Amino acid sequence: xxxxxxxxxxxxxxxxxxxxxxxxxxxxxxxxxxxxxxxxxxxxxxxxxxxxxxxxxxxxxxxxxxxxxxxxxxxxxxxxxxxxxxxxxxxxxxxxxxxx
Amino acid sequence: xxxxxxxxxxxxxxxxxxxxxxxxxxxxxxxxxxxxxxxxxxxxxxxxxxxxxxxxxxxxxxxxxxxxxxxxxxxxxxxxxxxxxxxxxxxxxxxxxxxxxxxxxxxxxxxxxxxxxxxxxxxxxxxxxxxxxxxxxxxxxxxx
Numbered sequence: 001x002x003x004x005x006x007x008x009x010x011x012x013x014x015x016x017x018x019x020x021x022x023x024x025x026x027x028x029x030x031x032x033x034x035x036x037x038x039x040x041x042x043x044x045x046x047x048x049x050x051x052x053x054x055x056x057x058x059x060x061x062x063x064x065x066x067x068x069x070x071x072x073x074x075x076x077x078x079x080x081x082x083x084x085x086x087x088x089x090x091x092x093x094x095x096x097x098x099x100x
Numbered sequence: 101x102x103x104x105x106x107x108x109x110x111x112x113x114x115x116x117x118x119x120x121x122x123x124x125x126x127x128x129x130x131x132x133x134x135x136x137x138x139x140x141x142x143x144x145x146x147x148x149x150x151x152x153x154x155x156x157x158x159x160x161x162x163x164x165x166x167x168x169x170x171x172x173x174x175x176x177x178x179x180x181x182x183x184x185x186x187x188x189x190x191x192x193x194x195x196x197x198x199x200x201x202x203x204x205x206x207x208x209x210x211x212x213x214x215x216x217x218x219x220x221x222x223x224x225x226x227x228x229x230x231x232x233x234x235x236x237x238x239x240x241x242x243x244x
Contacts, residue, residue, distance in 0.1 A: 006126070007126070008123050008126065008154050010153065010154055010197065010198065011122075011123075011153070011154050032125070032126045033123045033125070033126030033127075033154075036123065036154075036157070036198070039198070039199050040199060041199035042197060042198050042199040043197040043198070045199070061167065062166075062167025062168045063125075063167075063168060065163075065164040065165075065166075065167055065168075066124075066125050066163060066164060066165040066167065066168045066170065066172070067123070067124070067125065067157060067160065067163060068160040068161055068162040068163040068164070068174075068204075070162070073199070082167075
């Protein structure tokens with residue numbers, strides 16, 4: 001399953017709830033304000049790191065750039081995708097769940 | 101109270117604080133706040149801004165919105181000094197929680213008319229406790 005998360009992890013529990021419900025092998029794509037959850041060294045990054053390995057984490061590049069987040073600031077294991085990569089992820093997974 | 105006291109440039113100044121707690125592009129709050137600040141600047145009040153929680157993301161440098169089809173309004177914060185908005189309180193704890201340092205923020209300055217127009221930083225880093233004090237000193241708080 002592909003999960004998308006578009007809320008800041010510092011403002012909403014959306015990302016946390018997604019992580020707690022996702023199953024090993026699932027993919028999580030962070031978009032819009034959700035991309036703040038991909039940054040290392042934050043108050044939530046320790047929580048996210050626990051799922052790294054079981055889940056594949058992606059972040060949408062244009063949303064990172066808009067927010068001034070550089071690739072060097074991302075947690076290990078996070079892959080950056082563009083809009084084409086977003087479409088590929090949707091096509092690759094049977095089901096997508098949008099966490100709002 | 102005479103009419104004149106309600107007009108721009110007359111009457112007693114009040115202390116206005118604009119509270120910014122939202123990230124810039126996911127919702128419209130940040131842009132709306134900035135527009136209200138610029139409109140309010142015409143009324144010759146004592147205006148300052150506070151950035152905390154996700155609001156600190158508004159003034160992060162190197163924002164590039166070309167890929168998301170939205171206006172990059174972050175350069176406008178650097179023009180606030182020209183509108184005599186010269187105090188931007190930024191909460192240290194909010195930066196730290198987000199893995200940010202003051203170096204990740206835009207350079208926002210103003211020219212101090214009381215000091216031979218010397219260029220000075222508008223951003224004032226404050227602790228959570230100091231920010232509470234700043235909020236307690238205000239006459240009007242507008243929250244976004």
